[in-house]
Amino acid sequence: MNDSKTNKPLSGRTAIVTGASSGIGRATALALVQAGAAVVIYARRKDRLEELASEISGLGGKSLIVSGDAGVQADIDLLLNRSLSWNDGGCKYDILVANAGRGLAGGVISTNLAKWQEVYQVNVFGAAYLMRQAGQYMVQRKSGDIVAVGSVAGRNVSPFSGFYGSSKFAIGAIAEGLRREICSYGVNAVELSWLPISRVKLFISLFENSFITSTGPDCIDTSENKRL
Template sequence: MSYEKLQGRTAVVTGAASGIGEATARLLAAGGAAVVLVARRAERLAELAAKIEADGGRALAVAADVTDQASVDAAVERVHAAYGTVDLVVNSAGVMLPNPVTDGRTDEWQRMLDTNVAGALRIVRAFAQDLIEAAGEGRTADLVNISSIGAHIAFPHYAVYGATKAALTYLSESLRTEFGPRDVRVTNIEPGFTDTELRGHVDNAELSGLLEGMFDEVGSLASEDVADLIAYAASRPRHVNLRQLIVLPTRQV
């Protein structure tokens, strides 16, 4: 599908070093948007930026850690210096670390809370005024949060991950009450099983095996499938907000 309405827009994509973030950055750039690639892995970002530019797109690699406020602040300065006001923000950075709550893995809990919830909030805070300004000028302005079907469906030993995604889903709903009246659209996307690096974050051999078994039985989305949905939502007429989107492999129930 072609997304000509993305032409001329300026997008920030977190988690752009891999998975949904990388696929989204590629697709937005192909549609004509200038894309800021945000993630911790500078080398991966530089490689992606080079590929996008080789294909005729515009991309800026900005190594930053969404769990660190100073890092986010420095990234914002770089973005504004290079591209000016942003009108599309995709919160795709996330981490999935399942384990039984009784294991007491407070390090994992904190990492998921800092990345999936507080990290998303830091990015919202960083670019909220950009989005409001863009909308006030009559431009299309979008905030897209990548949550998970895990926000609604309980999976054994994914309690903390699911809780962080439920928080992000609620945050998206609540932000619409603040941003919608200012003509800034907020879209929350909840993918089901998706083939990304998150699968490799699981350090529990039993849970990793169970996850792989579910993927084998049900199948999975590709990162590009979710990116396509993001680009579609962002390219609707500015008075149309696709506020809540759930996307699953056909066999996942």
């Protein structure tokens, strides 16, 4: 439902945002609220979710806090079940933003193997399971939108993010495959790899300097349309 009178295009819709305690997830949750959506905010840090919920309330919005691990299937099932039973018995969710993820600094030959498993459990297996479950539900309703938050590291791999970048490349491929499976049912899926927020700009600044120091200036395009 689009509430044109109040300029709230997402009025009447419920959105789920994972990794909502900081960064892109937090900013996305606030933007969805400002557009009129009720938002289910999900992350491990309940204290930060409570801070976000307070800010959402101050904006006149509605939020539901669910805390859990984005790499654990039982926690994901709880998230989706609680989302369905919330919002005045609305028994639905319309939008999923699969944003939760773990970073991994270091090269392929230098990082700990256990860290590889941790990163893939959240960034790939957990996110894919969440999108799968939500996709099945949305196909039944013949309506919904799924957004997987990727990373520029999944498209332009650096010497320091090969394994992390591969996890983001993987979720992009999964999101595209999902899109092709469900688009005929009125459900959309998309992966976004670039969001112009301050945290991303800081990442560029810090790591560009690191790349120049470690690999030499020839490894980076420093033109106006620079890319890592």
